[in-house]
Amino acid sequence: MSNSGSNRGGLGGRLRKMTDTNLLMSITIIVFIVMYLGAIIFLQKGFLKPQTLFNIMNANAALIIMSCGMTLVMITGGIDISVGGVAALVSMSCAVYLDYHGGNIIGAILISLAIGLAFGLVQGYLVAYLEIQPFIVTLAGMFFARGMTTIVHTNPFNVQNEAFVKLKDARIIVPFLGSVNKHGVYVDAYVEIGVIVALLIVAALYIFLKWGKTGRSFYAVGGNRQSALMLGINVKRVTFLSHLLCGILAGIGGFVYFMHVGSGSASHAMGAEMNAIASSIIGGTMLTGGVGNIIGTLFGVMSLALIQTIVSSVGLDQAWWTGITIAAMLCLFLVVQSIIIARRKKANASAQR
Amino acid sequence: MIANKKPSFLSGLLHNQLLIPIAALLLLTVFNLIVDPSFFKITLGTNSDGNPVLSGYLITIIDYGSELAILAIGMTLVTAASGGQDISVGAGIAIAGSVLLRVLCGTESRPETLQTPVFVAFIICCLCAMIAGAFNGALVAFFRIQPMVATLILFTAGRSIAAWVNNNELPIISEKSFTYYGGYLPGIPIPTPFFIALLCFAVTWAVLKFTNLGLYVQAVGINEKTSRLNGLNPELIKFAVYILLGVCVAVCGLIKVSRLSTINYSVIAKDIEMDAILAVALGGNALSGGKFNMGASILGAYVIQFLTTTLYKFDVQSDALSAYKAVVVILLVVMSAPVFREKISSLFRRLRAGSAAA
Numbered sequence: 001m002s003n004s005g006s007n008r009g010g011l012g013g014r015l016r017k018m019t020d021t022n023l024l025m026s027i028t029i030i031v032f033i034v035m036y037l038g039a040i041i042f043l044q045k046g047f048l049k050p051q052t053l054f055n056i057m058n059a060n061a062a063l064i065i066m067s068c069g070m071t072l073v074m075i076t077g078g079i080d081i082s083v084g085g086v087a088a089l090v091s092m093s094c095a096v097y098l099d100y101h102g103g104n105i106i107g108a109i110l111i112s113l114a115i116g117l118a119f120g121l122v123q124g125y126l127v128a129y130l131e132i133q134p135f136i137v138t139l140a141g142m143f144f145a146r147g148m149t150t151i152v153h154t155n156p157f158n159v160q161n162e163a164f165v166k167l168k169d170a171r172i173i174v175p176f177l178g179s180v181n182k183h184g185v186y187v188d189a190y191v192e193i194g195v196i197v198a199l200l201i202v203a204a205l206y207i208f209l210k211w212g213k214t215g216r217s218f219y220a221v222g223g224n225r226q227s228a229l230m231l232g233i234n235v236k237r238v239t240f241l242s243h244l245l246c247g248i249l250a251g252i253g254g255f256v257y258f259m260h261v262g263s264g265s266a267s268h269a270m271g272a273e274m275n276a277i278a279s280s281i282i283g284g285t286m287l288t289g290g291v292g293n294i295i296g297t298l299f300g301v302m303s304l305a306l307i308q309t310i311v312s313s314v315g316l317d318q319a320w321w322t323g324i325t326i327a328a329m330l331c332l333f334l335v336v337q338s339i340i341i342a343r344r345k346k347a348n349a350s351a352q353r
Numbered sequence: 354m355i356a357n358k359k360p361s362f363l364s365g366l367l368h369n370q371l372l373i374p375i376a377a378l379l380l381l382t383v384f385n386l387i388v389d390p391s392f393f394k395i396t397l398g399t400n401s402d403g404n405p406v407l408s409g410y411l412i413t414i415i416d417y418g419s420e421l422a423i424l425a426i427g428m429t430l431v432t433a434a435s436g437g438q439d440i441s442v443g444a445g446i447a448i449a450g451s452v453l454l455r456v457l458c459g460t461e462s463r464p465e466t467l468q469t470p471v472f473v474a475f476i477i478c479c480l481c482a483m484i485a486g487a488f489n490g491a492l493v494a495f496f497r498i499q500p501m502v503a504t505l506i507l508f509t510a511g512r513s514i515a516a517w518v519n520n521n522e523l524p525i526i527s528e529k530s531f532t533y534y535g536g537y538l539p540g541i542p543i544p545t546p547f548f549i550a551l552l553c554f555a556v557t558w559a560v561l562k563f564t565n566l567g568l569y570v571q572a573v574g575i576n577e578k579t580s581r582l583n584g585l586n587p588e589l590i591k592f593a594v595y596i597l598l599g600v601c602v603a604v605c606g607l608i609k610v611s612r613l614s615t616i617n618y619s620v621i622a623k624d625i626e627m628d629a630i631l632a633v634a635l636g637g638n639a640l641s642g643g644k645f646n647m648g649a650s651i652l653g654a655y656v657i658q659f660l661t662t663t664l665y666k667f668d669v670q671s672d673a674l675s676a677y678k679a680v681v682v683i684l685l686v687v688m689s690a691p692v693f694r695e696k697i698s699s700l701f702r703r704l705r706a707g708s709a710a711a
Contacts, residue, residue: 079499079501079502081501081505126683126686126687129692130687130690130692130693131690131691131692132686132687132690133640133641133686135437135438135499135501136438136630136640136682136686137683137686139440139501139627139630139682140627140679140680140682140683140686141679142679143624143627143675143676143678143679143682144675144676144679144680144683146672146675146676147672147673147674147675147676147677147678147679148673148676150670150672150673150676151670151673151676154670154672266672271509274505274508274509277502277505287498287499287502320513320514320516320517320521321513322513323509323510323512323513324510324513324514324517326509326510327506327507327509327510328510330505330506331492331506334492334496334498334502334503334506335492335496338496338497338498339496341497342497
């Protein structure tokens with residue numbers, strides 16, 4: 001499969017030569033912008049305030065991080081549905097550590113990294129070296145994580161730890177983008193720490209996938225394992241690495257989620273795996289592997305979140321609409337992908353003839 | 354399905370797929386015998402209606418294992434044909450149950466009598482479950498999406514849809530005869546789900562025995578291209594098994610809803626997809642598709658329920674159960690992984706060579 005970014009030439013040529021992932025990503029970005037403009041025009045003027053966008057980011061920083069991990073795994077042709085469970089386990093463990101064992105923030109961060117690392121190591125080993133289907137392994141991982149969350153602590157509770165509450169309420173002021181509220185007072189626009197973390201991770205992974213040697217081999221393994229092997233790439237190691245990174249990112253995502261909600265509960269991040277998969281797919285990552293883009297994933301998450309915001313501000317605010325919209329959107333993009341794959345196969349076949 | 358030639362009883366047993374579930378069953382039985390023999394006590398009592406009922410852990414296993422076994426029938430076929438599992442069965446049961454209640458209750462939410470005969474309601478709920486199955490099947494068969502990703506859509510949206518069918522209300526049925534399907538028939542002390550399951554087994558057995566479905570499913574699962582060259586239509590067969598799973602889901606939905614006479618959208622049949630996959634895996638069927646052994650899957654389902662009941666007995670919370678089962682799943686798939694088997698056998702060879710040299 002062809003990679004992104006290898007095409008040079010004029011705009012017209014670029015459009016024609018555009019790879020499917022860039023095409024899908026462009027569609028997503030355009031859809032996102034159009035939806036946002038539409039929301040500004042047709043809905044309340046609230047969408048005009050930068051803070052609305054920042055709020056969407058605040059609420060979805062954890063999802064961005066988890067989706068990045070998911071994208072990595074999906075580029076190598078695997079899948080990881082344990083991320084939501086891991087996030088729940090991380091939030092509950094950190095909550096219990098902070099409130100019942102008098103822990104500090106550093107310790108909590110280490111715990112979340114350790115949980116993510118453990119899941120990444122075990123799942124990566126089982127998938128890469130024992131060659132078990134990633135879906136079965138991570139499904140078991142998901143159930144294990146959810147079960148463990150209940151074992152760690154049964155009832156949901158809010159964390160009272162002072163240092164943590166301070167961290168949770170920390171706001172980073174974005175200059176010049178504040179707005180005047182209805183009382184005529186100027187309010188600064190802000191983002192949470194999690195958003196900064198998420199954007200840093202997106203930037204790092206973008207560089208890693210675009211220019212890193214290991215990053216490039218992710219695409220090679222996902223595109224065609226056999227050819228990757230012949231190119232001298234350690235396919236098993238790359239697969240292992242992708243699951244390891246995904247596990248660690250799920251751990252970080254779990255902590256960011258925990259920072260956003262400030263409580264531990266077994267039902268936290270329910271369905272996050274689905275949202276992460278949907279975001280990656282909407283952002284142009286193919287389930288078959290070899291194709292994908294971190295920036296696309298970022299916009300995938302934002303599009304999903306924007307749709308949810310729009311759906312709830314239109315008045316369809318019953319809980320079930322969120323699930324149904326996401327499922328419908330995922331279904332749509334899956335079908336589009338499957339059509340693209342079929343078309344490409346046909347094109348390849350006719351080119352060979 | 355079971356090997357045709359049986360050279361000797363012992364080697365036949367060793368190579369039989371039933372070995373794994375039977376071994377697991379024996380292990381659990383021995384464990385329970387040692388820890389607390391009262392596990393196997395069955396008492397005959399009467400329930401609130403004055404009907405004779407048997408009670409005891411074993412009866413619970415037969416009772417709740419039956420719905421799992423029904424599900425395992427469909428799951429085995431899906432696994433064999435498409436090489437993946439349907440993880441939307443729990444959500445499917447929620448949809449089926451919700452539709453069933455909606456039809457039974459008609460316009461009221463707490464009717465005194467049933468508004469529709471149960472049979473008609475069941476047919477409608479069966480159709481809905483089949484449509485859900487057809488949706489999954491179409492994504493898998495015609496759009497070639499990996500089964501677990503395709504069914505992830507309903508896995509997430511299913512419970513929302515179920516709530517939406519009944520406007521998020523919780524209809525309650527007070528009609529006594531509706532409880533028969535998940536409870537006890539008057540005068541018969543054995544739980545009804547067991548008889549429903551027996552009926553399903555009989556139908557499955559007959560279908561597998563007298564039609565080519567089993568052969569076709571295995572052919573598609575082993576090699577799709579070859580099966581196409583042999584004149585089969587792999588897409589249609591994959592599509593069909595998902596619809597069949599829909600029927601199994603509808604039967605489960607009937608039993609589940611009948612047990613409570615109401616429904617709880619977020620809790621009904623929670624984590625049952627894991628149990629169904631476990632049943633298939635425990636039955637020694639390859640989760641990557643191909644050959645299957647229906648009997649082993651069914652036995653596997655009862656063994657899983659045995660495990661669940663044992664865990665419950667030791668006061669494990671229902672939410673925590675999934676952690677233990679996940680470990681069992683991982684152990685099972687690791688043991689059946691070809692790479693792992695090779696490593697173990699090479700280790701044995703090296704040990705033998707080492708002892709021979711010494």
